[in-house]
Amino acid sequence: MSKITSLADLKKKREEIKTGLDIRIKAMDPESVVQVKVAMATCGIASGAKAVMEFFLEQLERRNIAAIVTQTGCMGYCYAEPTIEVKLPGQEPVVFGYVDLKRADQIIEKYIKTGELVDGIIPVNYQSIDDKKE
Amino acid sequence: METIKLTIDNKEIEVPKGTTIYQAAKMLGIDIPTLCYMHLDDMNIENKPAGCRICVVEVNGRKNLPPSCSTDCQNGMVVKTHTTRVLNARRTVMEFILSDHPKDCLVCSKSGNCDLQAMAHRLGIREIPGQEYAAVSTYRKDTSPSIIRDLDKCILCRRCETMCNTVQTVGALSAVNRGFMATVAPAFEENLEYSPCTYCGQCVAVCPTGALTEVNHIPQVLRALADPTKTVVVQTAPAVRVALGEEFGMKPGSIVTGKLAAALRALGFDYVFDTDFAADLTIMEEGTELLDRLGRYLKGDKSARIPILTSCCPGWVNFFEYYFPDLKDVPSTAKSPQQMFGAIAKSYFADKIGVNRKDMVVVSIMPCLAKKYECQRDEFSVDNNPDVDYSISTRELAAFIKQANIDVNSLDDEDFDNPLGESTGAAVIFGTTGGVIEAACRTAYEIYTGKKLAKIDFTELRGMEGVRSATIDFNGLPLNIGIAHGLGNARKLLDDVRAGKSQFHAIEVMACPGGCVGGGGQPLHHGDSEVLKARAAALYTEDKNKPLRKSHENPFIIKLYEEFLGKPNSEKAHHLLHTHYFDRKEKIIIKH
Amino acid sequence: MSKYSMHLLVCGGTGCHSSESDAIVCNLRDELEAKGLTDNVQVILTGCFGFCEKGPIVKVMPDNTFYVQVKPEDAQTIVEEHVIKGRKVTRLLYKDPVSKEPVSDSKHMGFFKKQLRIVLRNCGFINPENIDEYIARDGYMALGKVLSEMTPEDTIKVIKDSGQRGRGGAGFPTGLKWELARKNQSDEKYVVCNADEGDPGAFMDRSVLEGDPHSVLEAMAICGYSIGASNGLIYVRAEYPLAIHRLQVAIKQAREYGLLGNNIMGTGFNFDINLRFGAGAFVCGEETALIHSMEGLRGEPTVKPPFPAESGFRSKPTNVNNVETLAAIPVIILKGAKWYSSIGTEKSKGTKVFALAGKINNVGLIEVPMGTTLREVVFEIGGGIRNGKKFKGVQTGGPSGGCLSEKHLDIPIDYDNLIAAGSIMGSGGMIILDEDDCMVSMAKFYLDFTVEESCGKCAPCRIGNKRLNELLGQICEGKGTIEDLDRLKNMSNVIKDTALCGLGQTSPNPVLSMMENYREEFVAHVVDKKCPAGHCRSLMEYVINPDNCVGCTACARVCPVGAIKGERKETHKIDPSICIKCGSCKEKCKFDAIFIR
Amino acid sequence: MSHIKIELRKEDVDFIKGVCSSFNNDPQELINVLHTTQEHFGYLPAEIQEVVAENMNVPVAKVYGVVSFYSFFTMTPKGKYPISVCLGTACYVRGAENVLAEFKKELGIQVGEATKDNKFSLSTLRCVGACGLAPVVLVGGKTYGRIAPDDVKNILKEYE
DSSP states (O other): OOOSSHHHHHHHHHHHHHHHHHHHHHHSSGGGSSEEEEEOOOHHTTTTTTHHHHHHHHHHHHTTTEEEEEOOOOOSOOOGGGOOOOOOOSSSEEEEEEEOOOHHIIIIIIIIIHOOOTBBOOSSOOOOOOGGGO | EEEEEEEEEEEEEEETTTTTHHHHHHHHHHOOSSSOOOETTTTEEEOOOOOSSOOBBBEOOOOOOBBBBGOOOOOOOOSSSSSSOOOOHHHHHHHHHHHTTTOOOOOOOOTTTTTTHHHHTTTOOOTTTTTTTTTOOOOOOOEEEEEEGGGGGOOOOHHHIIIIIIOOOOOEEHHHHGGGGGGGEGGGGGGGGSSSSOOHHHHHHHHHSTTEEEEOOOOHHHHHOOOOOOOOOEOGGOOOOOGGGGGGOOTTTOHHHHHHHHHHHHHSSSSEEHHHHHHHHHHHHHHHHHHHHHHHHHTTTTTTSSEEOOOOOHHHHHHHHHGGGGGGBBOOOEEEEEEHHHHHHHOOOOOOOOOOOOGGGEEEEEEOOOHHHHHOOOGEEETTTTTSOOOEEEEHHHHHHHHHOOGGGOOOOOOOOTTHHHHHHHGGGSSSTTTHHHHHHHHHHHHHOOOSSSOOOOOGOOOOOOOOEEEEEEEEEEEEEEEEHHHHHHHHHHOOOOTOOOSSSOOOOESTTTGGOTTTTTTOOOOTTHHHHHHHHHHHHHTOOOOOSGGGOHHHHHHHHHIISSTTOHHHHEEEEEEBOOHHHHHHOOOO | OOOOOEEEEEEHHHHHHHTHHHHHHHHHHHHHTTTTHHHHHHHHEESOSGGGGGOOOOOEEEETEEEOOOOOOHHIIIIIIIIIIIIOOOGGGGBBBTTBOOOOSGGGGGHHOOOOOOOTTTTTTTTTTHHHHHHTTTTTTTHHHHHHHHHHHHHHHHHHHHHHTTTTOOOOOOOHHHHHHHOOOOOOOOOEEOOOOOOOOHHHHHHHHHHHHHHHHHHHHHHHHHHOOOEOOOOOOOTTTHHHHHHHHHHHHHHTTTEEEEEOOOOOEEEEEEEEEEEEEEESHHHHHHHHHHTTSSSOOOSSOOOOTSSSSSGGEEEEEEHHHHHHHHHHHHHOOHHTTTTTSSSSEEEEEEEESSSSSSSSEEETTTTTTIIIIIIIIIISBGGGOEEEEESSSGGGEEEEGGGGGGBBHHHHHHHHHTTOOOOOEEEETTOOOOOOHHHHHHHOOOOOOOEEESHIIIIIIHHHHHHHHHHTTTOOHHHHHHHHHHHHHHHHHHHHSSSHHHHHHHHHHHHHHEEEEEIIIOOOOOOOSSEEEGGGGGEEEOOOOOOOOOOHHOOOOEEEOOOTTTTOOOOOOOOOOOOHHHHHOOSOOEEEO | OOOOOOOHHHHHHHHHHHHHTTTOGGGGHHHHHHHHHHHHHHHOOHHHHHHHHHTOOOHHHHHHHHHHTTTTOOOOOOOOOEEEOOSSSSHHHHHHHHHHHHHHHHHOOTTOOOOOTSSSOOOOOOOSSSGOSSSSSEEEEEEEEEGGGHHHHHHHTTOO
């Protein structure tokens, strides 16, 4: 192990390591970051949810957007899989259906970055996923 | 010096920084009661665990009641030593202490001389609440050759622990266990016999209660006195004659030699002799040995070990046998005066009066508890008949005299019997630190130089400092003398000897602080070092008043050599008056 | 480094550890490997989450799912359901004690809602055996900051201004303590961390050492820089093997990074830390006793002054701080005195960690701002009293503290309020008592402890506490008198006034406060010879209610001493002179005919 | 006090000497030395304390003073499966006393004693800090939480 020889050195080291804990740090205060939940039940996975999830994980970080990407169970919109739920800080969650990689890109660029709504919103009497009884 | 101003019981006082409230109060004539605190000034002996909590006082601004013995004075302090709160606290704590103490004062050997008893009286304790169901911490009683430990009576003042460890560095005792069962004991709460204990008795000398007392040999002595077939001979050590008076209301330092002889005679001893006689004899033997070793050493004889160490103190002998067995050929081989006396009494004197040694009982009156152990050593007996049968302490003698209704104060002075009762001033000062070596110098100087001493008093060897040194001019030969009293001080000199760094030619060691005047068998000093100093001063007075002050001038000693021993260090002298030492660590194996 | 999308945090504190959290970690890793997910999901053994009641805990990040009472065999379900399918495993979720509904994540748990975690910031969050995770959480930044940008005086000023007071019990201002140690000139000084947590029922220090050891090491180095010491010693209980292990790992890692040792971060500052082990003596929490113990002696306290700041370990100036005190230091340095002093009450700043135990639903470790009320702690965070019983009191400060009753529930907790209420903050143990607890017996229980732990040096503690204990025993057996209550009080006050050290001076607190707050219960014991809580056996009488008794003989058959007599189908009777009050008959009776009088 | 007489083998003495010298024979390290020694031998009989005292240059009375002060040190050997019942406050209020009583009854021994076959020994301790699991019982290194008197038999069965 190499020694830390100065405060600057320590800071450098901290930055190197920090990303490893990102998930936990952001989860401390989830309300302050973008929360993306990807429905990953059998139907979701079958329709490509896994790729979508990986896309979000990778791209949000690459585009420097503080976000938490989690998976969740079936949202009950099996017809519209893959479905995702996005919650911007201080706003009500919004559910998107038929999310492929292209739409995912759009969601990031438009909805997440600017708050502009994009196609594919499932307008239902909203109920957060976790509030549902399984 | 920085000083502190404070108020105690509405009286203002200015004291040097570092003075405790207890000391400051004392300066104002206020005697704050205390049980565990002990301070012997000049001797660097202090015990203040702040454990008894009797000396608590009220200090303005302090939440609780601090112990005055270990709280330093601070500027502007307002101290009250006897508010209702303080008095109630003191009484309640005293009740606590008494609740964990046996109530058999009537038959306790410390009764009447017990600090705890006195304190209970002083604080006006009349009952101990909750006695019916109060548990009392009890321990196994232990009787060793010299000392009895009855820890049920221990109040954990820790004075004995301080003496045994900090002062004497013997390390036989330590606080053990914790909480209610805490007490002070040897390792594994085993018997003292299996510990490094030297029987110096300093623990006994400072114990405020009956937890540590001497083994009582009065019954055996009484039995001997009552036996018409026995010739009972008594010898009495120098330090006894300057301390015994205290037990009869005289002030410390009173010289009661004549009354002592009269009292012993009144008790029924057949011959009242003086250990001082044997002290003179010791000087002859030890002084000759010193000159012999020194002479060989100066000639380059590598087998002659220098320094020579005195060997008249049995506590000291026990100490080096345990901790410095590798140096056991360094001390003088001369027996202690007690044992020389016994050896001569049961040979020379027994022959003289035509008594078989088996029919002679030699009793010694000693300021010492280690003497009890010493006279029980195997090498000091012939065919299981010990040279000295019983050794009793000054305290025991006082009790014995009181039992016999003898009023010491009104006794007329009497002389010791002869031939073993004559002594010189040199022998008298054996009882104080520096005395043995001064006595040795008086004789060795005259023998070595062949000249008469111009000045008999070697004042440079006197004093109360723990370790002292002086160089005596032996006609051009500078003789370096070292003196230590207290085994902790002796250890320092011994460490140097072991390391080959010692510059001394001769070293005197006394196990007890102050020498024999401060012995473990003396009347209790109750923490007052003035008592010891007064006793020492009295010995020097006694010395000064003696017509003969050099051992080799004692006419009965001269006669003893002429009639019996030949000359000092002769074969016969060696046989009777010299001894050898053991590795006590090997001898004392803890028995499990 | 692999790109993890999910972290599974498994509690590795002593409580959960003893419930096989190691096996849970192993099984989770095995499962993930079997499913080829090792690159996506990381399993981390962390320090204590504080929610010990329901351990072992597994927390899923980033969604904060909080699984409780997880067994090693649940690993498969968690991986298959939660990790793969994204479905929370409902049966493992924490259930709200009132609504009985499962709670989806820790953010919605009452236990965590009111907490503010400064000292425990990393506990249950990082892997305590990985220094990198500590560094990622700004670890050692405070040390870097003081060494590079601040003078020792600046540093002490920040601590002083923050208003932090020692969390070991007495609440002495930390900054002042440091200043005193700094002022005493010496060639050598020592920084000592007091980790001899002996208060039974308090385990905050243990949790910090197990969950975030580096925070203590960093703080000690900061203290060393401030007072001018280059040696640190941690006096830790030998009964805490896990904490010792984590400390050893942490010290090793810090040395390897050069964060301990010579020339730390190139600033020329040298500081190293070694461990000393306690050996089971509560009194060693007292700083002078602790120092004697570190010197290889019996842990007996000595009179202060001199304070350790003047003459401590090896007679050198020594600064002794408690674990919790130290753990907050790096945060205070980084966030500033103003930030810290904005938390808490006027005279007690910052947060305090409490260990909740006893008759409470959520046993565990919590951290709240000073000034939080007892009610919030007990009923909101603690989830109220177990089994729907009635709240009776809270013992704070352990055997040195007092018992607060219902009337104290709304006082804001801080040093001064607790003292005013007859208790002390102590190290932060809170034992919650319910209607079944007899206050005389509780007072006796605490005295049992003090009697056993007294070092024996001073008479009031050695003997006085024994006598207090005996008298309480008499009262429990119905042999007390009303005058005995006055005696209890006098003995207690004298012990408080005269005992040598903090242990003895505070040992009568439980008796005094319980007599003050529950006097009627003491009076019931000595006058009516009754134990209202039904705890003291000697004062109980088992009686058969003739209205309910059908004479089935079941009680007579079960009675081990033959105290119950009666013909079949006739009312039975218990002979109180034979009855040993074992309670078997009451348990056996199907007709509710046996009651205690 | 009666002690079990044990003969220390040369390698035992050498081990103790090694421990002492690994702590530089520094008397201030006495407690650490005693910890290491007890870990090795399981207890600290008089004979061992004597060797420690000799090598640390501390009077054996002082070593015993330390050993008898700290409850962690023991002079009697423990059973093969030492059982410790936590009597900390949290465990006490949740009924640890009854659990202890049950162990005493089942094993027929008192606290501080070992069964005749030296299989179990019984002791109490003050808070292992696992208050969430109260009442807690330790058997060797294994922790049992939330123990009721009824569980005692089953725990003992595990070690048969």
